[in-house]
Amino acid sequence: MLRLALGTVVRVIEERPGFQLIGLWMAETGLHEEAMSFAQEEYVPGDKVIVNTTAVHLKLGTGGYHVVVGKADRMNECDLAPTQWGHIMKMRYSPWQLAVDSVEEQASPHHDLFLREDLSLEGTPVLITELHSLLPASVIAWKQKNPESKIVYVMPDGASLPMALSRHVHQLKRQGFLDATISTGHAWGGDHEAVTIHSGLLAARHVEKADLIICTLGPGVAGTGTSYAFSGIQLAEVIHAVSILGGFPLMIPRISFADSRQRHYGISHHTQTILQRYALRPVVLTMPLIGDHRDSLLELQAATLKKLDKHRLVWGKVPDEHRLSSLEQAYGLSFTTMGRTWMEDPVPFQTAVLAVDLLCSWREGLAKAFSDDPHCFGAPDTLAALDLFSTRTEAQP
Numbered sequence: 001m002l003r004l005a006l007g008t009v010v011r012v013i014e015e016r017p018g019f020q021l022i023g024l025w026m027a028e029t030g031l032h033e034e035a036m037s038f039a040q041e042e043y044v045p046g047d048k049v050i051v052n053t054t055a056v057h058l059k060l061g062t063g064g065y066h067v068v069v070g071k072a073d074r075m076n077e078c079d080l081a082p083t084q085w086g087h088i089m090k091m092r093y094s095p096w097q098l099a100v101d102s103v104e105e106q107a108s109p110h111h112d113l114f115l116r117e118d119l120s121l122e123g124t125p126v127l128i129t130e131l132h133s134l135l136p137a138s139v140i141a142w143k144q145k146n147p148e149s150k151i152v153y154v155m156p157d158g159a160s161l162p163m164a165l166s167r168h169v170h171q172l173k174r175q176g177f178l179d180a181t182i183s184t185g186h187a188w189g190g191d192h193e194a195v196t197i198h199s200g201l202l203a204a205r206h207v208e209k210a211d212l213i214i215c216t217l218g219p220g221v222a223g224t225g226t227s228y229a230f231s232g233i234q235l236a237e238v239i240h241a242v243s244i245l246g247g248f249p250l251m252i253p254r255i256s257f258a259d260s261r262q263r264h265y266g267i268s269h270h271t272q273t274i275l276q277r278y279a280l281r282p283v284v285l286t287m288p289l290i291g292d293h294r295d296s297l298l299e300l301q302a303a304t305l306k307k308l309d310k311h312r313l314v315w316g317k318v319p320d321e322h323r324l325s326s327l328e329q330a331y332g333l334s335f336t337t338m339g340r341t342w343m344e345d346p347v348p349f350q351t352a353v354l355a356v357d358l359l360c361s362w363r364e365g366l367a368k369a370f371s372d373d374p375h376c377f378g379a380p381d382t383l384a385a386l387d388l389f390s391t392r393t394e395a396q397p
């Protein structure tokens with residue numbers, strides 16, 4: 001299904017870099033509706049625009065808006081996404097294909113960097129998680145403890161493609177919590193563009209000098225209720241890239257005790273499937289100790305992962321809810337995930353903040369481990385390197 005319709009611009013409702021939300025009059029329905037535009041162009045009342053109405057027709061999608069394809073009455077060719085040197089195409093061979101300034105390509109000022117065969121992440125911690133909604137709590141928790149450090153967000157292309165769709169990214173950058181962004185694969189609109197997740201991670205470390213890299217899917221993940229078809233499977237590729245490139249992979253599991261779907265209750269089947277079936281390299285997994293009956297279920301669910309002897313599970317006491325409230329106040333917008341506020345479902349956010357607290361407590365140890373052996377996190381047997389931190393699992397952050 002691909003549904004297109006014609007709308008008339010009534011007003012511009014919201015503008016932020018790379019994104020506009022416009023109000024439309026839809027002649028076919030006789031209704032006032034709303035559409036997102038990611039083009040760098042001006043809209044005025046009366047403009048005719050072609051919009052993709054597919055997701056709204058199916059009652060799908062993050063945001064629930066139509067998407068502008070282009071102005072219907074434009075006759076002259078124009079550039080809606082100007083570049084400096086870009087020849088790399090994203091969304092290739094689709095009607096919306098566009099050239100971007102790829103950080104690796106020949107005309108890029110950073111091209112020579114990527115000619116080096118010895119590039120590594122140099123032990124840089126990479127925080128990996130499925131839910132984009134955990135980005136603000138993670139970023140702010142780190143920045144409050146490490147105000148001088150640099151955080152770079154690397155976005156894969158397994159969910160939304162335009163970076164500008166993320167209100168979280170806009171708000172975090174506007175407030176100075178997030179230092180830079182990199183969009184990889186067919187995702188686009190970051191401060192830097194990268195062809196692969198591998199070069200995107202390396203750009204975060206060597207171009208932006210990241211002290212912490214956060215890699216989470218963008219808004220709008222897809223799932224089918226099966227273990228073969230959900231957006232989060234792409235995180236296995238991220239784990240492999242971080243490990244092979246010598247970074248320190250720490251994963252925030254998807255955990256909820258408010259989701260009515262059994263497969264997402266406690267540790268989501270998404271996290272379990274990624275780590276049991278698809279991740280071929282080990283990862284450190286943050287596991288929360290809540291202090292009540294829920295711990296028993298988490299321990300039972302985690303037992304299968306422990307039997308694999310493939311990953312390192314690190315347990316820690318979750319931060320209290322006053323901490324979440326304080327982080328939300330610093331953010332200035334609400335913390336929500338899967339349509340629920342943190343007060344309705346605090347554990348996802350507590351788990352994210354716990355992961356950050358653990359990383360903060362490990363910073364010196366990570367730096368020493370890398371200085372002692374620059375290849376420790378990139379070796380084929382990375383589980384041995386991760387064992388370096390197993391003695392810390394009983395310590396509370």
